[in-house]
Amino acid sequence: MADEYIVEMRHITKRFPGIVANDDISLGIKKGEIFALLGENGAGKSTLMSMLFGMYEPDEGEIYIRGKREHIASPNYATKLNIGMVHQHFKLVSNYTIAENIILGIEPKRRLGIFPVVDLKSTNEKVAQLSRQYGLEVDPKAKIEDINVSTQQRVEILKMLYREAEILIFDEPTAVLTPQEIDFLLQIIRGLRDGGKTIILITHKLEEIKQVADRCAILNRGKLIDILDVATTSTQTMANLMVGREVDFVVDKAPAHFGKEVLRVEHLTVKNRDNFPVVKDVSFSVRAGEIFAIAGVSGNGQVEIADAVAGMAQVAEGSIVLNGTDITHMDVRGRTDLGISYIPEDRQHMGLVLDFSLEDNLALKTYYKEPFCRKGILQHEAFSQYGERLIAEYDIRSGQGKDTVVRSMSGGNQQKAIVAREIELASPLMIFVQPTRGLDIGAIENIHRQILVERDKGRAILLISLELDEIMGLADTIGVIFSGELLKIAPADTLTTNEVGQFMMGVKQNEAS
Amino acid sequence: MTYLNTIIIDGLSFAIPLFIMAIGGIYCERSGVTNLAIEGLQGMGAFVGALAATLVSGMFAADSQAPMFIAMAFSFLGGGLYAVLHAVLCVKFKANQVISGVVINILATALTTFLTSEISTALFGAASNRFRLTTSIRLTVPGLSEIPVLGAIFTNIYPFELAIILVALVAWYVLYKTPFGMHLRACGDNPHAVDAAGVEVSRVRFIAVMISGALSGLGGICFAYSISVQFSSAIYMGYGYLAIAALIFGNWQIMPTLWACLIFGFARSGGFALTQVMELPSAFTDLFMTLPYIVTLFLLIFFSKSNRAPRALGEIYDKGKR
Numbered sequence: 001m002a003d004e005y006i007v008e009m010r011h012i013t014k015r016f017p018g019i020v021a022n023d024d025i026s027l028g029i030k031k032g033e034i035f036a037l038l039g040e041n042g043a044g045k046s047t048l049m050s051m052l053f054g055m056y057e058p059d060e061g062e063i064y065i066r067g068k069r070e071h072i073a074s075p076n077y078a079t080k081l082n083i084g085m086v087h088q089h090f091k092l093v094s095n096y097t098i099a100e101n102i103i104l105g106i107e108p109k110r111r112l113g114i115f116p117v118v119d120l121k122s123t124n125e126k127v128a129q130l131s132r133q134y135g136l137e138v139d140p141k142a143k144i145e146d147i148n149v150s151t152q153q154r155v156e157i158l159k160m161l162y163r164e165a166e167i168l169i170f171d172e173p174t175a176v177l178t179p180q181e182i183d184f185l186l187q188i189i190r191g192l193r194d195g196g197k198t199i200i201l202i203t204h205k206l207e208e209i210k211q212v213a214d215r216c217a218i219l220n221r222g223k224l225i226d227i228l229d230v231a232t233t234s235t236q237t238m239a240n241l242m243v244g245r246e247v248d249f250v251v252d253k254a255p256a257h258f259g260k261e262v263l264r265v266e267h268l269t270v271k272n273r274d275n276f277p278v279v280k281d282v283s284f285s286v287r288a289g290e291i292f293a294i295a296g297v298s299g300n301g302q303v304e305i306a307d308a309v310a311g312m313a314q315v316a317e318g319s320i321v322l323n324g325t326d327i328t329h330m331d332v333r334g335r336t337d338l339g340i341s342y343i344p345e346d347r348q349h350m351g352l353v354l355d356f357s358l359e360d361n362l363a364l365k366t367y368y369k370e371p372f373c374r375k376g377i378l379q380h381e382a383f384s385q386y387g388e389r390l391i392a393e394y395d396i397r398s399g400q401g402k403d404t405v406v407r408s409m410s411g412g413n414q415q416k417a418i419v420a421r422e423i424e425l426a427s428p429l430m431i432f433v434q435p436t437r438g439l440d441i442g443a444i445e446n447i448h449r450q451i452l453v454e455r456d457k458g459r460a461i462l463l464i465s466l467e468l469d470e471i472m473g474l475a476d477t478i479g480v481i482f483s484g485e486l487l488k489i490a491p492a493d494t495l496t497t498n499e500v501g502q503f504m505m506g507v508k509q510n511e512a513s
Numbered sequence: 514m515t516y517l518n519t520i521i522i523d524g525l526s527f528a529i530p531l532f533i534m535a536i537g538g539i540y541c542e543r544s545g546v547t548n549l550a551i552e553g554l555q556g557m558g559a560f561v562g563a564l565a566a567t568l569v570s571g572m573f574a575a576d577s578q579a580p581m582f583i584a585m586a587f588s589f590l591g592g593g594l595y596a597v598l599h600a601v602l603c604v605k606f607k608a609n610q611v612i613s614g615v616v617i618n619i620l621a622t623a624l625t626t627f628l629t630s631e632i633s634t635a636l637f638g639a640a641s642n643r644f645r646l647t648t649s650i651r652l653t654v655p656g657l658s659e660i661p662v663l664g665a666i667f668t669n670i671y672p673f674e675l676a677i678i679l680v681a682l683v684a685w686y687v688l689y690k691t692p693f694g695m696h697l698r699a700c701g702d703n704p705h706a707v708d709a710a711g712v713e714v715s716r717v718r719f720i721a722v723m724i725s726g727a728l729s730g731l732g733g734i735c736f737a738y739s740i741s742v743q744f745s746s747a748i749y750m751g752y753g754y755l756a757i758a759a760l761i762f763g764n765w766q767i768m769p770t771l772w773a774c775l776i777f778g779f780a781r782s783g784g785f786a787l788t789q790v791m792e793l794p795s796a797f798t799d800l801f802m803t804l805p806y807i808v809t810l811f812l813l814i815f816f817s818k819s820n821r822a823p824r825a826l827g828e829i830y831d832k833g834k835r
Binding site: 106117 | 702705709711824
C-alpha cells in the first residue's frame with residue numbers, strides 16, 4: 001500500500017482554539033496524478049495541506065512520503081522532500097527581479113577575483129531555460145512590481161521547479177486570475193502532471209476540478225466526506241456532497257408583506273486597491289419588509305457591495321439610491337442620518353471600539369446628538385440610561401454591566417451589542433454582513449429572530465452571508481454572486497439549496513436547470 | 514580661491530564620516546528595522562574609541578597616529594555592541610522601533626557623559642568632561658593636489674577619510690553582491706518571502722542592526738577627531754539625524770546617499786566660509802551652521818514624492834502570521 005502512494009496521510013487531526021480544523025482525515029495521493037481538495041471556506045483544505053508543507057504539525061496522525069514516515073517540521077524540510085507550494089498570497093520580493101526571487105535562499109555563487117558574488121548571469125540563463133521547458137514564459141530580468149499577478153504566479157511555480165519539487169501544492173491558484181489565465185494555468189498544470197509531477201489542487205471551483213483533476217477529496221467542516229474519481233462523477237454529485245448537509249434549523253417565518261422600494265443599486269462597480277473590479281455591474285433593489293440575501297463563496301465581491309452601500313468603499317461606477325435620495329457619494333454619517341444601519345463583517349475592527357465601555361459603544365452612532373450631547377458637552381447621564389435600557393431589552397450579558405470594557409465580552413454578546421445599537425437607529429435599511437460568524441447556536445438563533453422581527457416591522461434588509469443554511473432560512477429574495485457578478489436573482493421559494501450552491505460555484509444557468 | 518579650497522576640504526571631511534553613518538542606517542533600514550538610533554550609536558562608538566585611545570596613548574609617542582587607528586577599531590566594535598540593544602529590543606522582543614531608537618539616543622548621551630567624568634577622575638585624578646585626542650595628521654597627494662580647484666580634493670586629507678572609503682566599498686559589495694546582502698534587502702521588502710526561502714529573518718535583521726551600529730561608531734570617532742580633537746558631549750550635534758536625512762534622500766541606496774552627504778558637507782563648509790567672507794561676528798557662525806538642516810528641509814519638500822522606503826520598514830515580523 002505504501003508503494004502505491006507518494007503522499008499518504010493517516011488519521012490526521014488538527015485543532016485550533018475552539019475548532020477542529022481537520023478531524024481524523026486519511027487519504028493517499030498517487031504519483032503523477034492531479035488530486036483535488038474540494039470544500040467550502042473553512043472546511044479545512046488549506047490547513048491539511050499546510051501540514052504537508054510543514055507550516056503546522058498535526059496534533060494526531062501520521063504523514064508518509066514515498067512510503068516513509070516523515071515529521072515535516074518546516075517548509076525547509078518539505079522542500080528537501082521535494083514538496084513545493086504556491087500559496088494563495090504570493091511570497092515574492094517586489095523590488096527584485098524574477099531570477100533573484102527564484103534563487104533567494106539558494107544563491108549560486110561565482111568568483112570575481114577573490115570575492116565571491118551572487119551569480120546572476122548563469123541564473124538568468126537557467127531561469128530562461130526552465131521557463132521554456134515548462135512553457136512558463138517569463139523575462140528573468142523583469143522586476144516583480146512590474147509584472148501582473150498571473151506572471152507572478154508563474155514565478156512561484158518556477159520557484160518550486162527550480163528547487164526540483166516533485167509534489168506541487170496549489171492553494172486556490174485561480175482565485176486571482178481571469179478566465180483566460182485560468183485556462184492557461186490549467187494547461188500548465190496538466191503539462192506538469194504529464195511530465196511526472198504530482199499535483200495537489202486546493203479549490204472550491206467545481207469546473208476546474210472537472211477539467212483537470214483525476215481524483216478529488218471532498219471536505220466539509222474538517223471531515224473527509226468522500227474521495228471520488230472525477231471522470232465518473234458529475235459536478236452535480238460533487239456539489240451535493242459539498243453543500244448538501246442537513247439544514248440544522250428551521251426558522252419560523254411569517255409570510256412577507258413587501259412595501260415600497262427602499263434601496264436601489266444600479267450598475268454598481270467597485271474596484272479594489274489594485275484597481276481590479278471586484279463588483280461588476282451589479283443591480284438589485286430591496287423593498288420594505290423584504291430580506292434580500294446575497295449568497296456566494298467568500299471573496300466574490302459580496303462584502304464590497306455591502307461596503308459600497310454603507311459608504312465604506314468607493315463606487316467606481318453606478319448609483320445607489322436610498323428612499324429616492326442618491327447616496328452614491330454621500331459620507332457615512334450622512335447615510336446613517338438618512339437611515340442605514342450596518343452590522344459589519346468584522347465586528348471587532350469595524351463594529352466596536354474594543355477598549356471603550358459597553359455604554360459608550362452603544363451610543364457610538366448617536367453620541368453627537370441630543371440627548372447625548374448638549375452644546376458640545378457629552379451628557380454622561382444620558383449614556384448610562386440609554387445603556388442600561390438597551391442591555392435589559394436586548395439581554396446583553398457582561399461582567400460589569402454598562403461599564404464593562406467591550407474587549408472582555410464574549411463574541412455573541414459583542415454582536416448583540418452591535419445589533420442593539422443598529423436596531424435602535426430605526427433605520428429603514430439594515431445591512432447585515434455575516435451576522436452569525438463565529439457565534440454559537442443560541443446566539444445564532446437570537447440574531448436570526450431579531451432579523452425577522454425587523455423585517456416584519458417593515459424594514460428593508462440586505463443580508464450577506466457565506467452560510468447557505470442561513471440564507472435559505474431567512475431570505476425572501478436571493479441574489480447569487482460569483483466573481484463579482486450577480487448570476488441569479490430570484491424569490492427564495494423558487495430556489496433549492498442545491499441550485500443556489502451551483503450558482504455559487506459559477507455553474508451556468510442552463511447547466512443547472 | 515582659498516575659500517573654495519577650504520570649502521572643498523572641510524566639506525569632504527564632514528561628508529565622508531556622515532556617509533559611513535548613513536550606510537549603517539541603510540543596512541538597518543533595508544533589512545526592515547527603523548533606525549533613529551544613529552545619533553546614540555555614533556556617540557557611544559566614539560566614546561569607546563576615545564577611551565581606548567586615551568588608555569593606549571601612553572604607549573606611543575606623542576605624535577604617533579597609532580592611537581587614532583586603535584580608536585577607530587574600537588569605535589567600530591563599540592558601536593556594533595551597543596547596537597545589540599536595539600537589535601534585541603526590536604528583533605527579539607518586537608518592541609516599537611521608534612521608541613527603542615529614541616531610548617538608545619537618550620541612554621547614550623547620559624551614559625557617555627557620566628562615564629567620561631567618572632573614568633577621567635579615576636585615570637587622571639581630576640574630573641573632566643572630555644577625553645583629549647591626538648591631532649590627526651593630514652595627507653596631501655603630491656601632483657594631484659596641484660590641479661586647480663579639484664586639487665583641493667587631494668589636499669589635507671584625514672587618513673580616516675581613506676579608511677572610510679575603503680569600508681564603504683566593502684559595505685557596497687556586501688549589500689549588493691553577496692547572498693547575505695540579497696537576503697538583507699529582501700527582508701526589508703517582504704520578510705515572508707525570505708522566510709519561505711528558508712532564511713531566518715530575525716538573524717539577518719540582528720546582524721544588519723549590528724553592522725549599522727559599527728559603521729555609525731566609526732563615523733562618530735572620525736567626527737571627534739576632525740571637529741574637536743576630543744571626545745565630549747559635543748559629539749551629539751545631531752549628525753546622526755542628518756545621516757538619516759541623507760539616506761532618505763538617497764532613497765535607501767548607497768550611491769545616491771553619497772551625493773546627499775556631499776551636498777550636506779558642502780552646505781556646512783560653505784556656510785562657514787560665508788561667515789568669514791562677510792566678516793561676520795562669530796555669533797553668526799552658529800546660525801550659518803544650520804545651513805545643512807535648512808537644505809534638508811528644502812530637499813525634503815522636493816524629494817519626498819519620488820522616495821520609496823523599503824516596503825516592510827518598521828514592520829514587526831511575526832512568523833505565525835500568514
